[in-house]
Amino acid sequence: MADQRKTVAVVDGNSLIHRAFHAISANMTAPDGTPTNAVFGFMSMFIKLEERFKPWGIAVCFDKGRPKARMELLPSYKAQRPPMDPDLAAQFPLVKDLLAAMSVPVVELEGWEGDDLLGTLAREGAEQGYDMLLVTGDRDMYQLSGDHVRVVSTRKGMSDVAVMTPEAVADLYGGITPDLVPDFYGLKGDSSDNIPGVPGIGPKKAQQLIERYGSLDEVLAHADEVKGKMGENLRAHREDALVSRRVATIRCDAPVDVDLAETRFPDFDVATAREAFSRLGFTAIAQRVLAMAGAEAAAGLEGAEAASLAVPEPLEGAGADAAWEAALEDGSWLGLAVEEEQGQSTLFGTAAVLWCAVGDRLLRFGGGDMAERLVAAFSRGRVAGLDVKALIHRVSPMDSSEPAALDVRSVRPDAIFDVAVAAYLLDSTKSGYTVSDLAAGVLGVGLPDGDDVPAAAVEALVAGRCVEPLVERLQKGGAWPCFGEIEMPLLPVLAQMERVGMHADASVFAEQDAELAAQIDALAARIYEDAGEEFNIGSPSQLSHVLFDVMGLPTAGLKRTKRGYYSTNAQVLDELSRSHDIVANVLTWREKSKIAKTYLAALPNEIRGDGRIHxxxxxxxxxxxxxxxxxxNLQNIPVKTEEGRRVRSAFTVPEGWKFLAVDYSQIELRLLAHLSGDEHLVRAFVEGEDFHAETAARVFGVPVEEVTPLLRSRAKAVNFGIVYGQQAYGLSQTLHIPQREAQGMIDSYYAAYPGVRRFLDETVARARELGFATTMWGRRRLVPDISARNAMVRAAAERTAMNHPMQGSAADIIKIAMERVQRALNERGLESRLIMQIHDELDLQVPDGELEEVRELVSRIMEGVADLSVPLVADASWGDNWAEAK
Structure with a gap:
């Protein structure tokens, strides 16, 4: 048997970068301000290429210099194209740097276009025994398609591609085979490249002529037979057609010096690649790129394509029933996923198929008994899933007006395994935890190709097979207690809270919406009067024109956007609002408009059949x-503005109930005191002093009784700034003071609390050594950029490392508290229910008769979660609605 041919992908770098530049928002920049939208888009397409086609090797070709050969043939070639956007031009070197860091060959030759380099490599690769994939957005490349050359035509990046075989090319162009594509362009031309072709002949007529006569040469030879204006043009523009064909012909004889054996991918130094991506702030993309090397190495796939997930023949009927019962009896993990069945409905919604992976078997259950099976799984078995909470809601719907077949309180935390949560604990910096991510990163396999296997079947298999390796990784990485003692016990609590929801009064929303609309109109009228003209206040460009061009507001120090107007972002307007009423009114208009659009117009549509928002x-x-x-998102409703509080007033409780809010006081500062062990910080909290006033006294060198409100406010900003790793620049912006003064305050703080400085330095040093920071419960946060050469990137990673022990531990504490509170409510048989968690606050709906008991119970539980060297304090407040309670 002949050896299987290896696949090498050759990428048209210019084509992909141009597409990326115009597809991705221009607001993306590196830490040093360099635009990176095209780099980000290019690398996203590169990753999708690798994930979809799994080529053995990859190379990328670029244009270099003026296309000498074609311009000699046709001086007007591409002459109509405008100069390259400077922001785009600046990103080509960045892309090439990343490719070099990944050991991907970059091919470019002075005077040659990338198309010709692709053509040459395609010819050489096919001759040397490779299957070649040419990745490009240019259709003239279809001429290169052959037995061992495929053109991957990018329509919308790599999310929508067409693999062009010779047959596909012929189908597309009505019989025009790849070798006739240059003839086709010779007739029709190409306006994008300024190739003239023959006037009056478009794609359809060109195809008809070639179909009739067989080639461009034959068309020209029989030009006298073609009647009318078309025949006249063929005869008059014979040379134009021939030159156009030559210009459109991809050359395959470029003097490239590339050994395709050296294109193997992935085969790069991980540290080099990580640093290169870190310099641009591409943390998420870096993780995906590095995972390519890690997954392949772990699977032992040296020199071969990654294997696909093995999908066994599914069992149905009696065989599936027997395997199901055996799994429930012996406690095997059931990897579960649900597939919708269109057009059928049951008591619990649309009929669905339940897929179950257990051991090496795949079970399929249809026929409308999905709910019964899920209830049995949660009651008697052990459930693994990509989203276990979503599985729970299949039988305990979020809308409490719909019947529930499962009491969520009966779900055992030790009998559920959410594989996405487990993967998240191993690396919380990823943007998502999909089936393909888990298959590649945990199992070291790709997903099966084609549509023959239902996605839900694949999801069930991946969920079931990921449990064992994820348990091993969690235990090895020290995150198992966080998973087993915090996250899985919390999951049913969240499911129950989602079903309870928050009661919302649509009439209050409507009343507020009408009132706010009148206020917005009045503000707009005032703004128009001050400006002397009407304009779109929500348009940054129009607002900039009015403020800076029409009204002449100062522009010193302001930067222009890429579209040429001065920025009107929040920071700019905040500075100007102090001395210009129109700007203050614009900020108020923006705030009220956002409230109206984001909440008052949208939230009424979220009220479900039970009158509640879930x-x-x-x-x-x-x-x-x-x-x-x-x-x-109910956590983002502003709490410090009048409009935000009014929105919260629409979230009510039934008559005879109260809305109870219990909030940790200064939890992150208390954790800083405990973790740093600084004696002065610890004493301030233990003795119950006004902590911010105490800090002000120590930082500003005055007695506590002489601390003014201004000094206390500044000390408060320093306290919280230190927790978040804030530096002098950030503090100066917060307090609107000179940076030197801010630095002096920070220095004084560390002098007053030397244990804090020591703790933060040790935390950063440990994160630099280990590559992650950790909480008191072992929750890790990766900080791959902490040794980056770029100072801004490195400083950001250091701030993350400083903050995570406090912020992450606070997250752990509130999660533990939620589970303990819900368990206590259940055990006591109370009617009170948790309904919301936001920041360091738990919210409950409580009958009046239970208020005192529940207030004391929740506060005591929250304060007892952790045994710290300083007291945890939880403050309770309540009212008839959310706004009154907090």
Missing amino acids: TTFNQTVTATGRISSSDP
């Missing part, structure tokens, strides 16, 4: 470990 609590979104809220 947010989703996410365990795998924030890098810090904190819970986030989405669909809708």
